[in-house]
Amino acid sequence: MKREINISSDEKLLKTLKEQSSDFTIEDALENEMIINMGPQHPATHGVLRMVLRLDGETVVAAVPECGYLHRGYEKMAENMSFIEFIPHTDRLDYTGTMCNNVAYVLAVEKLIGLEAPKRAQYIRMIIAELSRIAAHMVAIGTYAMDVGAVTMVMWTFREREKIQDIYDRLAGARFTTSYTRIGGVASDIDDVALKMVKDYLDQLAPALDEMGALLNTNKIFLDRLEGIGVLSKEDAIAYGVTGPSLRASGVEYDVRRAKPYLFYNEIDFNIPTYSEGDCLARYHLRADEVRESVKILYQCLQKIPAGEIIANDPKKVIAHKTEVYSKMEELIHDFMIINQGINPPVGDVFFSAENPKGELGFYIVSNGSGYPWKMKIRSPSFCNLQVLAKLCIGHMISDVVAIIGSLDPVMGEADK
């Protein structure tokens, strides 16, 4: 698409242009492809993602995503701290769904040391993971709608997320950086007040979701900007290692909660929504559907949550509660040993992955039997999903790039580790 330039109005500029380079004309400038640097400081790139785009007019000819602007070296840090010390760092991976990261990490460590948390703790983990999924999808949908012009939506979704953070506050004592799980259980019990907060929240969420759906699902501008944009085929999604909502929106019914049930997802009845279109609109609808499924899971969890312990009884692996450490000799000794020497898992390596709001979060832990992990690799879903971005952008307008990034929903804290 070529633009007509009104030369007479800008005669001065034209004159200087002509003086500096005699063989360069306006026609040359319009014929050529342009390279544009989008990000890292760009509001639509969800953090610090940088894209180098080659444009023909407004159409993307080639795109190269660049990561690393938020690289903090968590994998190196993990090798130099004990398994317990790393829990707070998992909050900082995908900071929209902190609880999910906490749960996935402790489950990976528990798989390595062969420990199982009590049933009540597992149910609490399920509750917080699903709350976290709702919160993360709320952020995803809100910012996504805002990126393509529906600014009201972000206020509504953040309002719902805010209430989830109040529940976190009650449970973990922090709204954002929760660090709520412990190896072998969770930090504190979920009391009746918190359970009622969750129940009340769910009761009012269903009408709120309908309201939000009414705002977006019939919004012609929103639909026109997403439909048929960034189509990801089933084969490509698998080849590029895409997981999570983006994979299911391309028609692959794969959810780790169903494929390899962890916690007690096998006792819960829920559907895995899938779409076959694989475009940006399908990815939006899929997230909206997943929120409804999470609500369903949460209602069942509230019903089925058993009474009992919230942390496993294994003094050599699990840190005792502080009141016991300060009053009993045995606990004090164990506390000293765990803090100073670590929990010393057996020699070996495990890979554990959990279904996170962004996709499949995996931890590959190599242990040499000491208190620190010899190696820890984080398979972050945002990073893996971003790989397909360049392919999706080609052939679309530059304004669609914003929609495509939003639909993949990367969080750079996780992508850059």
Next chain:
Amino acid sequence: MKDLIIQKIKERFADSVIEFSDFRNDLSVLLKKEAIHDVALFLRDDADLKCDMCKDATAIDWARRKNRFTVVYHIYSFKNNIELRLKADLDESDLNTVSLVSVWKSAEWYERETFDMYGINYVNHPDLRRIYLPEEFEYYPLRKDFPLLGIPGSLPLPKSEN
């Protein structure tokens, strides 16, 4: 299912397999590095196995061991719902290994990351550049001999005005 995988790999690549291990229900195959591409291709295309997704790739630095590095791939079969780990040992004197991008496209960024962090040279990789750290960075930070606090002056910082 695991027995079938073990049997199939043993049948075809008897000389290339060093060992199978099964720790905490994670099946893992240690291969000779020359064979990793052929085995990967076989695992992807075999009608019974169909390991069509590469979930993750990384390397391990064993610091003082004879074969200092191990490259690791985590692959997944949607058909059988099973994960498999491929490993191959590399000696420090020869850090070249065949890239698996031609088998699984997703390996492209994983291998770039491993190159960035460990300096493993993936032969036939289409675009082997650093992914997180700046191009001019000289070290490989996840190697065990790289200090936790970094090396002073190794990262060029923006110069101040005066």
